[in-house]
Amino acid sequence: PHRTELYGDIPPVCWPIVYSPDYNITFMGLEKLHPFDAGKWGKIINFLKEENLIGDDLFVPAREATDEDLLVVHTRRYLNKLKWSFVVAAITEIPPVLFLPNFLVQRKVLRPLRTQTGGTIMAGKLAVDRGWAINVGGGFHHCSSEKGGGFCVYADITLAIKFLFERVPGVSKATIIDLDAHQGNGHERDFMNDDRVYIMDAYNRYIYPGDEFAKRAIKRKVELEWGTEDTEYIQKVHTHVEGALNELKPDIIIYNAGTDILDGDPLGGLAISPQGIVKRDEVVFKAARSRRIPILMVTSGGYLKRTARIIADSILNLHSLGLIGKGPVTSGAESPKVEQMISDSVTDLTNLS
Numbered sequence: 604p605h606r607t608e609l610y611g612d613i614p615p616v617c618w619p620i621v622y623s624p625d626y627n628i629t630f631m632g633l634e635k636l637h638p639f640d641a642g643k644w645g646k647i648i649n650f651l652k653e654e655n656l657i658g659d660d661l662f663v664p665a666r667e668a669t670d671e672d673l674l675v676v677h678t679r680r681y682l683n684k685l686k687w688s689f690v691v692a693a694i695t696e697i698p699p700v701l702f703l704p705n706f707l708v709q710r711k712v713l714r715p716l717r718t719q720t721g722g723t724i725m726a727g728k729l730a731v732d733r734g735w736a737i738n739v740g741g742g743f744h745h746c747s748s749e750k751g752g753g754f755c756v757y758a759d760i761t762l763a764i765k766f767l768f769e770r771v772p773g774v775s776k777a778t779i780i781d782l783d784a785h786q787g788n789g790h791e792r793d794f795m796n797d798d799r800v801y802i803m804d805a806y807n808r809y810i811y812p813g814d815e816f817a818k819r820a821i822k823r824k825v826e827l828e829w830g831t832e833d834t835e836y837i838q839k840v841h842t843h844v845e846g847a848l849n850e851l852k853p854d855i856i857i858y859n860a861g862t863d864i865l866d867g868d869p870l871g872g873l874a875i876s877p878q879g880i881v882k883r884d885e886v887v888f889k890a891a892r893s894r895r896i897p898i899l900m901v902t903s904g905g906y907l908k909r910t911a912r913i914i915a916d917s918i919l920n921l922h923s924l925g926l927i928g929k930g931p932v933t934s935g936a937e938s939p940k941v942e943q944m945i946s947d948s949v950t951d952l953t954n955l956s
Contacts (some may be wrong), residue, residue, distance in 0.1 A: 604675075604769050604770055605671050605672075605675075606671075607669070607671070607672055607766075608666050608669070609666055609668065609672060609721055609724045609725050609728075609766070610724075610725070610728050610766070610770060611666075613663050613725075613729060613732075616660075616661065616929075617660075617661055617662065617663045618656075618657050618661050618662060618663070618929055619663065619726065619729040619730065619732075619733045619735060619736035619737070620651075620657060620661075620662045620663065620736070620737050620739065620918075621662065621663045621664075621665050621722040621723075621725050621726045621729070621736065621737070621738045621739065622644065622647075622648050622662045622663070622664070622665060622722065622738075622739040622740070623664050623665040623666075623718050623722065624645060625665070625667070625714065625715055625718040626644040626645065626665070626715055626718060626719050626722070626739065626740045627641060627642045627644055627645045627715060628641035628642075628711065628712060628715050629641065629642065629711075630707075630711040630712070640905075640906065640907070640908055640910065640911065643902075643905065643910060643911045643914075644719075644739050644740045644902070644911075646911035646912075646915075647739050647902070647911045647914050647915050647918075648662065648739060650911065650912060650915030650916075651915050651918060651919070654915070654919055656918070656919060656922060662739075663725065663726075663729065665718050665719065665721050665722030665725060665738070665740075666718070666721045666722075666725065667714060667717045667718045667721050668717045668718075668720045668721040668724060668757065668762070670682060672721070672724065672762070673717070673720070673757060673762070675762060675765050675766065675769070676748050676758050676761045676762050676765055676793065677748055677749070677757070677758065678748060678749045680749065681748065681749045681750070681751075685713060685756065686705055687705065688700055688701055688702070688703055688704070688705050688708045689701050691705075691708050691712060691713065691756065694746075694751035694752055694753075694754070694755070694756050695712060695754050695756065696753070696754055697712070700712060713756065716743070716756045716757055717757060718740075719738070719740035719741045719743075719759065720741065720743070720757040720759040720762060722738040722739070722740055722741055722759075723738045723740075723741035723742075723759035723760065723762065723763045723899075723901055724759070724762050724763050724766050725738075726738040726741075726763070726899050726901070727763035727764070727766060727767050727855065727857075727899050728766070728767070728770075728771065729899075730855060730897040730898060730899040731767065731771055731774060731854075731855060731897050733897075734895075734897050734898075735888070735891075735897065735898050735899075735900075735926075735927050736897075736898075736899050736900070737899075737900045737901075737902075737918065737927075738899070738900070738901045738902070739902060739914075740901070740902060741759045741760075741901035741902065741903070742759070742760065742783065742859045742860070742861065742901035742902055742903025742904070743755030743756065743757055743758065743759050743760070743789065743903075744760055744781060744783060744785070744787035744788070744789050744790055744859050744903060745785070745787070745788055745789045745812060746758040746759075746789040747761070747788070747789040747790070747792040747793045748761065748792075748793055750789075750792075752789075752812065753785065753811060753812060754904075755789060758789050758790065758793060759901070760779060760787075760789070760790045760857055760859065760901065761789070761790050761793040761794070763857060763899065764777045764779075764790075764794075764800060764855075764857065767854075767855060768799065773854060774854040774855055775799060775854060776799050776800075776801070776851065776852075776853040776854050776855075777799065777800050777801070777853050777854065777855050777856075777857060778800070778801045778802075778803065778847060778848065778851065778853040778855075778856050778857070778896075779794075779800065779801070779802045779803065779804075779856075779857045779859065780803050780844060780847065780856060780857070780858045780859065780887060781802065781803065781804040781805070781806070781859040781861075782805050782840065782858070782859060782860060782861060782864070782883060782887070783806065783859050783860075783861025783863060783864075783903045783904045784806060784807050784810065784861055784863040784864045784868065784870070784871030784872065784873050784904065785806055785807070785810060785811055785812065785861070785863070785870075785871070785904060786804055786806045786812055786813070786814060786817065786818070787802070787804050787806075787859060788812045788814035788817035788818075789817075790802065791804070791814070791817035791818070791819075791820035791821060792814075792816070792817050792820070794820055795817075795819065795820045801822050801823075801847060801850070801851045801853060802820055802821050802822055802823070803821070803822065803823040803825070803843055803844065803847040804821045804823070804824060804825065805825035805826075805827060805839065805840060805843065806825070806826065806827060807827050807828075807829065807831075807871060807872045807873055808826035808827060808828070809829060809872065810870065810871070810872055811870070822847070822850075823843050823846065823847050823850075825839055825840075825843050827839075827873060829872050829873075830872070830873065830874045831873045831874060831875070832874050832875070832879075833875055833876055833878070833879035833882075836864070836873070836875055836879060836883070837879060837882055837883060837886065840883050840886055840887070841886050844886060844887055844890045845890055848890055848891075848894055848896070852894060852896065853896060854896070854897070855896070855897050855898070855899065856887075856891050856896050856897070856898040856899070857899050857901070858887050858891075858898055858899065858900045858901070859901055859903045860883075860884055860887075860900050860901065860902060860903060860914075860917075861902070861903035861904040861905055862880055862902070862903075862904070862905030862907075862910040862913055862914060863903075863904040863905045863906055863910075864879075864880065864883075865877065865880060865905065865907060865909075865910060865913070867907065868905070868906055868907055869906060869907075870904070870906055871904070871906075877909075877912075877913045877916070880913050880917060881913070881916055881917045881920050884900070884917045884920070884921060885917075885920060885921065885924065885926070888900075888921050888926040888927070889926065892926055902914055
């Protein structure tokens, strides 16, 4: 494989949470013309800092994916197309980008997205090393090797998996659990005929992208109706995540944790509460943990101002349940939390007698 900076050593003191201030798209207010909160990634980190989960030197700084890294999946032809501002405007759905010189588009729009893509690739390796990892950005699931769309310019999920298959011994099967409100047609097209990748996708069947061809790659398809609410949603997620992991035990889970399922999201059309989102993430992490499967979470879509707080709350909840922690996470009774509880109750009993 080519040389890459993305698989360098990460200090053990860092949490496997990947982020860079370069994730955020800020550009003369133009980013406000897209329903997307283009500063949501920084806000998630700020909430985690406020809650003292991590400090500045404790997350893993994401590095930008180079052209050489991107060519592991993308065609040269596709990367060359991004040198045209109108192409990037169409993919990101930010029309004014059309009128900007491409050097600005590269710096202000594409570099943040390449850095998030680098972050997903890095988090893939970290997940295998530590048992879990979260890229605070990424999850560009509408992009495939030669076509972007729906704000997704680089195929970070495909890249993370291909990097692992090529570079990490012992990783030969992957499961994608895609719970963004939209169908993940990018990775589906990329892995269409690849038996090493099992795809579960739960999405609103009536919205973008409605890619019937890509649906053929989904091994477990959960098509949701408009306005689906918590109870039905959590039950379906639980049933199908368990089913997927019982059908095939992968070496890694890539969890696309879009928050655009939130009630009131202008694009998702579902009606899940903030508590429902926190519960959903817990269900997925518990399923991974109980089987000792490394899990990589990416944050994907979520177009409301309040999604950053919900994602932070979800990460705090995973931590309070002992599903993620600074050191390598073990499952079941070996988790420090459970052991602590057992020893506390033993102490209580001894004190009673």
